Amino acid sequence: MSTFERYLTVWVALCIVAGVALGHLFPTLFHTVGDIEMARVNLPVAVLIWLMIIPMLLRIDFSALAQVGLHWRGISVTLFVNWAVKPFSMALLGWLFIGWLFRPMLPADQIDSYIAGLIILAAAPCTAMVFVWSNLTKGEPHFTLSQVALNDAIMIVAFAPIVALLLGLSAITVPWSTLVLSVALYIVIPVIISQVIRKSLIKDGSTVRLERLLAKLQPASLVALLATLVLLFGFQGEQIIAQPMIIALLAVPILIQVYFNSGLAYLLNRASGEEHCVAGPSALIGASNFFELAVAAAISLFGFNSGAALATVVGVLIEVPVMLSVVWIVNRSKGWYEDGAAVSRNSSKRQNAS
Secondary structure: OOHHHHOHHHHHHHHHHHHHHHHHHOHHHHHHHHOOEEOOEEHHHHHHHHHHHHHHHHOOOHHHHHHHHHHHHHHHHHHHHHHHHHHHHHHHHHHHHHHHHOHHHOOHHHHHHHHHHHHHHHOOEOOHHHHHHHHHOOOOHHHHHHHHHHHHHHHHHHHHHHHHHHHOOOOOOOOHHHHHHHHHHHHHHHHHHHHHHHHHHOOOOOOHHHHHHHHHHHHHHHHHHHHHHHHHHHHOHHHHHHOHHHHHHHHHHHHHHHHHHHHHHHHHHHHHOOOHHHHHHHHHHHHOEOHHHHHHHHHHHHOOOOHHHHHHHHHHHHHHHHHHHHHHHHHHOHHHHHOOHHHHHHHHHHHHHO
16 A cells, blocks of 8 residues: 555645645535536546546456456445345434434524435445455445445435435425436446456457556546545535534534444344455445435535535535545454454355365
8 A cells, every 4th residue: 555545634624725725725616516416416527437447447357347246245234235225224324413402503494415425325325436445445345336336226215205204294306317327427437447458458368568557546546536526525524614613513424324324234244254355345335325326415405504404515525535534443343353253154164165
């Protein structure tokens, strides 16, 4: 790991501060950049996300995807956490903290809107950023890609019903154009680009040229992550400075939610005997959010200046620092994880089979 990567948390913190400050000082500039969008998907952010995830996707040999069936335990755990636990636990945490404990400290007319924003945030599992987190934990790339693709397919049919159920609405307007375009921009197009490049570089059977390109792209990938943070926090710089106490209160259930779901997925994978390279991305996929869709849905349903929109933005505010802390925990606990009885037993079986 390079010196730059070793201090990634420091750079992230500095970029968050810089983004908020620049957004406050130059709101017109950031509003102009923020308006460069299609179906509520910001195109400059999409390009930066390409730079983040294409180096990860270049490492994936799609001919090996058939092996993902070996990790059925990780797939099952992540699906369970994402769709059977996460939205409902967030609804409970939202009611407990925002609807009860913090109610006296929040605007009374926005309580329900804040809770709605938290639910929308939790109902959309992460897509693009998962490739970054998985790479930082040395996760199994084929598992990560397959799990993200499966989540995308489920999200198309399950997002609206789950949100509608938890919000107590008979129907909900989902920005389908945003969902479809986001999946195309953040998954389909980068996968196509990366595989075309990969095949052109290893057509002679050697991976030397591919490894050289990856060595050059890795720093660009991290710089793109930091630039994305500056943009996202620049977009919301004015609101963040104007409402620090509300943001701090909204962050509490989101923080608990992230650590609860990542810990649950990690422990369930350990109990089932799944490999650490699968348990890491499984825990991260189970905890992170598709914030682009969540923000767009909240704005579409409740308006740009609503409590719901602000709640989803708070999710963006703490997403990267918190997920980096989960990455650190996963990496530091690898020895403990692999000492688990089920993990050791399955590892011995795999060695004997090979």
